[in-house]
Amino acid sequence: MLNRVVIVGGGTAGWMTASYFKAAFGDRIDITLVESGNVGAVGVGEATFSDIRHFFEFLGLKEKDWMPACNATYKLAVRFENWREQGHYYYHPFEQMRSVNGFALTDWWLKEKPTERFDKDCFVMSSVIDAGLSPRHLDGSLIDQPFDEGAEEMHGLTMSEHQGKTQFPYAYHFEAALLAKYLTQYSVDRGVKHIIDDVSHVDLDERGWITGVRTGEHGDLTGDLFIDCTGFRGLLLNKALEEPFISYQDTLPNDSAVALQVPMDMEKRGIRPCTTATAQDAGWIWTIPLMGRVGTGYVYAKDYLSPDEAERTLREFVGPAAADVEANHIKMRIGRSRNSWVKNCVGIGLASGFVEPLESTGIFFIHHAIEQLVKNFPGPDWDATYRNRYNDAVSHVMDGVREFLVLHYVAAKRQDNQYWKDTKTRAVPDGLAERLEKWKTQLPDSETIFPYYHGLPAYSYMCVLLGMGGIDVKPSPGLALTDSAAAQREFADIREKTRQLTETLPKAYDYFSQWH
Numbered sequence: 452m453l454n455r456v457v458i459v460g461g462g463t464a465g466w467m468t469a470s471y472f473k474a475a476f477g478d479r480i481d482i483t484l485v486e487s488g489n490v491g492a493v494g495v496g497e498a499t500f501s502d503i504r505h506f507f508e509f510l511g512l513k514e515k516d517w518m519p520a521c522n523a524t525y526k527l528a529v530r531f532e533n534w535r536e537q538g539h540y541y542y543h544p545f546e547q548m549r550s551v552n553g554f555a556l557t558d559w560w561l562k563e564k565p566t567e568r569f570d571k572d573c574f575v576m577s578s579v580i581d582a583g584l585s586p587r588h589l590d591g592s593l594i595d596q597p598f599d600e601g602a603e604e605m606h607g608l609t610m611s612e613h614q615g616k617t618q619f620p621y622a623y624h625f626e627a628a629l630l631a632k633y634l635t636q637y638s639v640d641r642g643v644k645h646i647i648d649d650v651s652h653v654d655l656d657e658r659g660w661i662t663g664v665r666t667g668e669h670g671d672l673t674g675d676l677f678i679d680c681t682g683f684r685g686l687l688l689n690k691a692l693e694e695p696f697i698s699y700q701d702t703l704p705n706d707s708a709v710a711l712q713v714p715m716d717m718e719k720r721g722i723r724p725c726t727t728a729t730a731q732d733a734g735w736i737w738t739i740p741l742m743g744r745v746g747t748g749y750v751y752a753k754d755y756l757s758p759d760e761a762e763r764t765l766r767e768f769v770g771p772a773a774a775d776v777e778a779n780h781i782k783m784r785i786g787r788s789r790n791s792w793v794k795n796c797v798g799i800g801l802a803s804g805f806v807e808p809l810e811s812t813g814i815f816f817i818h819h820a821i822e823q824l825v826k827n828f829p830g831p832d833w834d835a836t837y838r839n840r841y842n843d844a845v846s847h848v849m850d851g852v853r854e855f856l857v858l859h860y861v862a863a864k865r866q867d868n869q870y871w872k873d874t875k876t877r878a879v880p881d882g883l884a885e886r887l888e889k890w891k892t893q894l895p896d897s898e899t900i901f902p903y904y905h906g907l908p909a910y911s912y913m914c915v916l917l918g919m920g921g922i923d924v925k926p927s928p929g930l931a932l933t934d935s936a937a938a939q940r941e942f943a944d945i946r947e948k949t950r951q952l953t954e955t956l957p958k959a960y961d962y963f964s965q966w967h
């Protein structure tokens with residue numbers, strides 16, 4: 452039976468893989484994880500998709516088990532600031548788009564324009580975030596949903612099977628290093644063998660399959676399946692097996708980042724329950740609220756800005772609190788391995804592929820990859836069918852998210868310097884140009900977005916087009932002949948639900964201070 456797995460790398464990807472495999476296969480699988488004590492993890496990766504709750508549920512973990520240990524908070528959206536013009540912002544929330552008489556509420560919004568804020572007129576959560584509130588009451592009860600949070604039929608579904616059925620209203624922010632530490636303990640408690648050592652060589656047989664990895668002090672680690680979680684370096688997949696890397700840089704030029712972990716009195720500052728992406732002269736700055744600190748960083752293109760200028764800009768943006776904080780400069784490899792599973796080696800995490808974290812997709816990629824690897828786990832005959840299915844799913848997810856991110860730059864109204872002017876003339880991925888033409892006459896729907904599962908529903912595309920303001924989108928002509936009374940009632944219902952929630956929900960900080 453093929454059941455000996457060696458994972459190289461102990462960042463978020465390595466420990467998410469080890470813990471999920473143990474939850475999936477129990478003692479029927481033998482896992483060794485080796486990580487360097489000299490090469491650090493990338494040290495960022497602190498905002499997620501809402502789908503990540505399937506990961507914790509699969510591990511049998513409740514929020515109170517892991518969130519306090521990881522200084523975690525809730526993420527209700529990404530807030531895009533200054534992408535259209537200075538001072539403008541909009542939210543991309545975790546909230547199902549309503550429909551009226553067969554038209555998306557956003558289509559009605561384009562026709563009726565109740566206010567200038569599509570995100571407040573069409574989503575309840577935008578006002579909840581503006582008020583700095585928690586989506587759970589102090590007793591832990593969740594705001595009422597069009598679905599039952601605990602419903603059995605939703606458990607056990609993978610993310611891709613789940614999409615479109617329900618939209619859970621929040622995701623998480625957590626300290627990456629603390630999550631890796633938590634999952635290390637979870638994994639070791641369940642029998643994962645943890646070795647701290649450097650892999651110096653990868654041994655291949657005559658077919659080019661991996662037979663083992665050589666370490667400094669723990670000899671050769673042998674196994675059946677080798678998981679490359681060594682980050683951007685792709686030590687096994689790209690270096691030892693020489694699997695080519697397909698760069699996305701021709702369409703996504705941001706290839707650098709500088710990050711700060713800024714201690715903060717969150718009681719005094721208050722928690723804005725979302726990730727904020729603030730556009731800058733050569734990229735954008737993320738702000739992630741955690742208990743006890745803020746995670747922040749400038750994602751930029753080195754062709755337009757030097758690391759020193761980026762760090763200076765970031766420190767000015769953060770202010771005096773950043774004074775004694777050490778900056779972490781990161782070179783980002785943007786794109787994906789041609790195939791993430793080659794022979795008996797699977798790259799997961801940055802070793803597989805990566806796009807800038809504009810919509811917090813790195814950990815989503817890891818979670819998706821792990822789910823797909825369990826679903827397509829190889830048998831002793833290594834039937835290529837599973838590997839091919841896996842590679843197709845993983846490539847589609849990354850290509851789809853790439854296209855979704857490029858849309859943010861193409862649709863952004865800003866053109867106030869060369870960096871932003873170039874976002875309008877740069878090449879776009881195959882297929883996006885045609886899709887953009889369709890969206891000028893009708894908002895995106897499930898038929899016109901990227902055709903393979905990539906984690907994002909049509910309403911996410913609507914938010915980009917309506918929020919960024921650079922592409923003129925027209926309402927469906929049929930609305931002119933349709934009675935708008937039902938749509939007006941829906942807008943009124945959102946206003947009423949917004950009023951009720953903003954009057955009853957606790958402040959985000961007050962909810963989490965119960966745990967700290």
Ligand SMILES: Cc1cc2nc3c(=O)[nH]c(=O)nc-3n(C[C@H](O)[C@H](O)[C@H](O)COP(=O)(O)OP(=O)(O)OC[C@H]3O[C@@H](n4cnc5c(N)ncnc54)[C@H](O)[C@@H]3O)c2cc1C
Pocket residue numbers: 459460461462463464465485486487488489490491492493494495496497498499627648649650651680681682683684686708710748781783799800801802808811812813814815817
């Ligand atoms: C600037 C930036 C911001 C990001 N923000 C987000 C976000 O908000 N949300 C999100 O979902 N994702 C985000 N990501 C992506 C996220 O950080 C990664 O997906 C996540 O950290 C996984 O990294 P990894 O485990 O693949 O690699 P790494 O964290 O780089 O870990 C690599 C591991 O390999 C080990 N290693 C390397 N070489 C050897 C060797 N020779 N022998 C033994 N061990 C070795 C290292 O010790 C380390 O343990 C961000 C990424 C960047 C760069």
Ligand SMILES: N[C@@H](Cc1c[nH]c2cc(Cl)ccc12)C(=O)O
Pocket residue numbers: 499500501502528529543544545546614618619622810906907908911
């Ligand atoms: N399946 C994803 C899709 C999603 C829906 N809304 C958002 C908002 C943001 Cl910021 C990221 C992702 C998403 C999910 O439900 O998480």
